[in-house]
Amino acid sequence: MSTPTSTAELISRLLGSAYRTTRLATHLSPALRGNTNYRVLGLLRQFDGVRVGQIAAHERISQPRATQVAADLEAAGLVERASDPEDGRASIVRITPEGSSALDERMIHLAGLLESRFPELTEEDRAAIARTIELLEEAAATG
Amino acid sequence: MSTPTSTAELISRLLGSAYRTTRLATHLSPALRGNTNYRVLGLLRQFDGVRVGQIAAHERISQPRATQVAADLEAAGLVERASDPEDGRASIVRITPEGSSALDERMIHLAGLLESRFPELTEEDRAAIARTIELLEEAAATG
DNA sequence: GCGAACTGAATAACCTCCTTATATAAGCAT
DNA sequence: ATGCTTATATAAGGAGGTTATTCAGTTCGC
Numbered sequence: 001m002s003t004p005t006s007t008a009e010l011i012s013r014l015l016g017s018a019y020r021t022t023r024l025a026t027h028l029s030p031a032l033r034g035n036t037n038y039r040v041l042g043l044l045r046q047f048d049g050v051r052v053g054q055i056a057a058h059e060r061i062s063q064p065r066a067t068q069v070a071a072d073l074e075a076a077g078l079v080e081r082a083s084d085p086e087d088g089r090a091s092i093v094r095i096t097p098e099g100s101s102a103l104d105e106r107m108i109h110l111a112g113l114l115e116s117r118f119p120e121l122t123e124e125d126r127a128a129i130a131r132t133i134e135l136l137e138e139a140a141a142t143g
Numbered sequence: 144m145s146t147p148t149s150t151a152e153l154i155s156r157l158l159g160s161a162y163r164t165t166r167l168a169t170h171l172s173p174a175l176r177g178n179t180n181y182r183v184l185g186l187l188r189q190f191d192g193v194r195v196g197q198i199a200a201h202e203r204i205s206q207p208r209a210t211q212v213a214a215d216l217e218a219a220g221l222v223e224r225a226s227d228p229e230d231g232r233a234s235i236v237r238i239t240p241e242g243s244s245a246l247d248e249r250m251i252h253l254a255g256l257l258e259s260r261f262p263e264l265t266e267e268d269r270a271a272i273a274r275t276i277e278l279l280e281e282a283a284a285t286g
Numbered sequence: 287g288c289g290a291a292c293t294g295a296a297t298a299a300c301c302t303c304c305t306t307a308t309a310t311a312a313g314c315a316t
Numbered sequence: 317a318t319g320c321t322t323a324t325a326t327a328a329g330g331a332g333g334t335t336a337t338t339c340a341g342t343t344c345g346c
């Protein structure tokens with residue numbers, strides 16, 4: 001197999017197809033609308049106690065947007081906020097059990113959606129996807 | 144390697160990391176802002192003469208949104224519209240040479256951005272990405 | 287051929303997501 | 317203590333998207 005396409009074109013096609021697939025799930029929101037809310041919930045489940053600024057940096061959204069998402073999630077009872085004991089300016093966000101459940105629910109809905117659209121993935125396919133995720137995470141890492 | 148994560152979780156993580164990477168390129172617009180404009184241009188370069196409704200279906204956006212994108216691209220001189228000789232209701236959109244140049248330019252800018260963030264991709268990595276694109280395209284295919 | 291039903295695109299009104307600019311408030315250095 | 321810096325919050329606005337509706341052209345039954 002030759003490599004006729006440039007890296008930029010390859011990545012561009014990847015991001016395009018990912019976007020189109022994401023749109024399928026856009027209105028798939030048991031508790032909340034908006035994919036960003038769920039991405040942030042996912043981040044908060046991965047790391048316990050994340051500052052608003054860290055959310056913004058990781059999700060590559062502006063700080064005010066991160067504040068807003070945190071406020072919306074808090075209003076829905078899916079996260080809790082507390083001020084950082086080590087730095088009174090900072091606000092630490094934590095996922096609640098309800099938030100974790102919401103994320104689980106979302107995943108179940110997503111699975112239902114994908115079930116009909118994805119064939120059984122072979123082990124090779126899963127590895128390909130996992131490697132792609134790794135590369136994307138590296139690229140998107142703050143820096 | 145075992146498969147501890149579900150397909151839904153795997154795909155969810157893929158879409159999340161793709162989204163974060165996409166945001167890097169959001170304000171990388173030589174001629175136009177908005178990634179959707181460029182996705183549509185890409186589609187139009189791939190297929191000659193696409194109807195507004197087909198754009199909407201492929202990009203998974205609403206028909207009015209597709210109309211609007213086509214109008215914006217036309218205003219920028221990047222596409223031309225003509226009514227379908229076989230069906231007077233339908234509007235056929237075609238990319239112009241300027242549109243194609245804009246897409247090329249965009250790709251150059253994107254390459255510049257990615258250069259520093261993506262290491263040299265091995266042939267294996269490229270294959271993994273290509274396979275992932277295939278799977279996503281299947282999933283997002285109209286149906 | 288003619289009206290009725292259908293279909294493709296355009297228009298209108300609106301909402302969500304996300305931005306920049308700015309204010310508030312806490313920490314830190316001198 | 318005063319002045320700079322840093323973390324979040326607030327305010328105002330723009331881009332990207334939606335649903336509901338209208339308009340025009342096609343198709344079908346008769």
